[in-house]
Amino acid sequence: MRSCTGCWASDKLHEECGVFGISLSPHDSYSVANETYLALFALQHRGQESSGIATSNDGKIHVIKKSGLVPEVFDERTLQSLQGNMAIGHVRYSSHSESSAINAQPLAVTHINGSMAIACNGTLVNGAKLRHDAELSGAIFQTTNDTEVIAYMLVRERLGTPLMEQAVKNIMSYVAGAYSMVIISGSKLIAARDPFGFKPLCMGMLGSSVVFASESCAFDAIGARFVRDVEPGEIIVAENGSVTSAMRSEWQARSSLCVFEFVYFARPDSVIDGLSVEHVRQEFGKYLAMRDNVKGDIVIGVPDSGLSAALGYSKQAGIPYGVGLVKNRYIGRTFIQNTQSQREKSVSIKLNALSAEVKGKRVIMVDDSIVRGTTCAHIVSILRQAGASEVHMRVSSPPFLHRCYYGTDIPREQDLIAHNHTVEQIAEMINVDTLMYLDERDLRHAMSGLRIGYCDACFTGNYPVRISSESENQKEGRIQV
Template sequence: MAVHEECGVFGVMGTKKENVAGIVYYGLYALQHRGQESCGIVVNDDGAFSSYKDLGLVSEVFSKDTLTRFPMGNMAVGHVRYGTTGGNTRNNCQPVEVNHQKGKMALAHNGNLTNALELRDKLELSGAIFHTTSDTETIAYVITRERLNTPSIEEAVSNTMNLLEGAYSLVLISSTKMIAARDPYGFRPLCYGKTADGAYVSASESCALSAVGAEFIRDVLPGEILVFTENGVESRREHCEKQRRRTCIFEYIYFARQDSVIDGISVHESRMKAGELLAESYPQCADIVIGVPDSGLDAALGYAKRSGIPYGIGLIKNKYIGRTFISPEQNERLDKVRIKLSPVKKVIDGKRVVLIDDSIVRGTTSKRIVKLLRDAGAKEIHMRISAPPFLYPCYYGTDIDSEENLIACHHSVDEIAGMIGVDSLGYLPIEKLNKLTGCEDYCAACFQGKYPTKIPTDLRKDRFEFRISIDIERK
């Protein structure tokens, strides 16, 4: 598995001044799986904003000393990032902060705009000066422009949504309000809840609400804008039901944490179902079923349950390092696989193994995992993947941006099996994908090539950096 993920957002609005930075810290900790490049927190103390952002994991960026420097406040927003647009630099850390004529704003964004480049061109031609290469800053600029001619920040957000295309789940704070908004397709998850002392919390996943002791209320609807003030929460739905829901199916297969519930559907149960479907589609005589931690474990349980083959813990994950895809160089990625996963020789030695993972992208990580099991004495290895083959790029926040890097675009299933060293290989059949959620209201463009929106005119992930370098050369 070597898919890059997107980001996680978290916001809190309390009824009194308290340690809101600490609340956001624990919320981000629960969302760490969504982004491990950088993180940040912005606290609102009666309109005065305090922030800290840097590259690294939440535990690395925010020490006890760092957190105590934040003032008490009644509002805060935080973000964990893996960048699908814009480079991995400190400038691109979120939340993005804006000081403007109508007040201050801090914005955290999960997703990817398909028209970010066009919007940025128009803004620059009208005099805007950008400090980052992230499309989040583009959203912030558009909201700021709209705010100059509207009576409220929520009206500016609503007007901005008329201009944005693609995937976005947003949490922002102004001097007096917290706002959560989700794109009309609902590509990326967003929910909200309430703590026992009356503070409202909005987050990418329900697991983050649980982490701070907030009771889950519901998911933010696709196209909905929620406005949190000292008087409660207001729902604006002028953008709702304009598009058919298209929640990313890979949220259920890989991105989200197992204990989260997205749009009323349990991630754990979806992955269990994937394993059951694999057992039905690709039965295998074997001695044990094991999963690749973490997202392969639930599917492995489902496979074992349906097949009757015993489930075992065959791979142990070192939870103190980041996911393999964080490494920018392939050699470093392979080194991290060795550190990250260790086989349990007693469980594997001499056994016919069914190995469950969530996907194969380039095949390099899968090949390394298979070698670990072979070295531990596995007699046979039959790999089952709880997703269909990746055949198309994603433009909505998953870092699959080139068909040339997708092994399934160039090789048959049997060829891939030989390349990664397994005795047999089976992917989740595309026609059974809807059984993971019980409906067809999801985006599976990376498997099918059917995109809900227009795709970007410039398909390079580094399109902002590329254009900046060309401008410098011209000067």
């Protein structure tokens, strides 16, 4: 057997960010900072590197942001200092730009017509070029993230229009990539989703106040009511808790929500563009079971995102569902892995097998994806040490063959195990008895209830936005952005 080594974190995909915004109605008395804090808690799975909140009090913007989880950055005192009738919040994971406090969001900007704050979830395909062109004309940037490029473009467009929402619409014709953003400008809270709809964004009501969030689970956390998704290319303006206008960017294109929201990123209790994440994950498991004829005694899921697909598999196959792996929920991003030995132990520290459940059994183990293949070999060995007589791995997504240019931290093609190996070779490398991936056709069936189109380029190579050479260079690390 050839073995894979590595750490847990290196073999999982990462989402770039989560955003939230609230425009308070004069009829409500919520603390916008407190509501944002709670909502960011619910969105913490989308980014754990930094957290931030910006509030607007009579047009004066106040921001607190730092590296760290939401409860590490905010306490009662800091939240009390954030007063106002509007707020936006952000949790961040960095994909290609530097992971440092300076890149934390929201970003506050003062310009000739006033001030604004912006929080953005996404990555621009042409971000490096836009930045470079702006720098050639004298622009100075303080961060390395694309949000500052968007902020610069907005301020420049705002010089030619009295309306910030018109400036947003203008930049959407040439800012290419995946983004959902919330902006505080004057008395307005503006929410916008890129014309392809790569990143989710939805609108709700908290009392009479308007709220926006990357995922609907944030609304549940604060007791808000889901109203609808922001449409791809849509710009919604809320003012004093009322929606005052909505417009579409003129550049219409086929919508392309990132399918990985359903495979892995989003929380199962979220509903995105008409589809329940939990339902879709169970469907993935169901379709896996429908094409399978392996004999098993127990179906288990790899926590957390493999659990729902395992349940769907179990229901369809009529094989009992069990808890075979237990996750340590208290291991955070602070887990130090200085040495190779620590890195190799990280999976065992994060996951442990329940011997009483798997001993002597033919285990069907369901996980959401295999990226480099560095983690699954460890999980399989944990199960075998716990006494599993056979381990059959089922993956609730098709093989990863291509990189992502839209904000998901997928490695280079040569580092993707499925890009370089057959299914049989991978099975041997991770030491499973059999290995099966979700068929692309079944992924389509499971996603058929989605109101909009979706992107599956990391499986198919069909990229919805043309990839520029700058993006290629940026992904290769040849351009610092």
